[in-house]
Amino acid sequence: MIIEKKQSTAYKHRESRFKALFPKRLDKVFSTISSLKKLSNKTNYVYDQTEIYKALSSITHEINDLVSAFGLDSPEIKTGDNLYSEIQDIKADLTSLKIKLKRQEWNRR
Numbered sequence: 763m764i765i766e767k768k769q770s771t772a773y774k775h776r777e778s779r780f781k782a783l784f785p786k787r788l789d790k791v792f793s794t795i796s797s798l799k800k801l802s803n804k805t806n807y808v809y810d811q812t813e814i815y816k817a818l819s820s821i822t823h824e825i826n827d828l829v830s831a832f833g834l835d836s837p838e839i840k841t842g843d844n845l846y847s848e849i850q851d852i853k854a855d856l857t858s859l860k861i862k863l864k865r866q867e868w869n870r871r
Contacts, residue, residue: 812863818863819860822860
């Protein structure tokens, strides 16, 4: 009984740490993405779309790793069926974006 109580306390501590850190880190992600979007203003910045493609490819890879790390890449998710379909839609959109950028790069040659 004492061991169960200690495990329960440790579990609650880990859970509370997650609940404290997750929103803060998520806010940082959204803030950074918003900041990156501002760089798309062509009146203020000059960039090559190849650079953007490489960056988005890296971001996509990191998002896929994040999805896997949380175990959300399985179609067997019971409680988050909607989340799973949204993740699959995001992956499809990113793949479509990659194809479009490659076509634009190819047409410029």
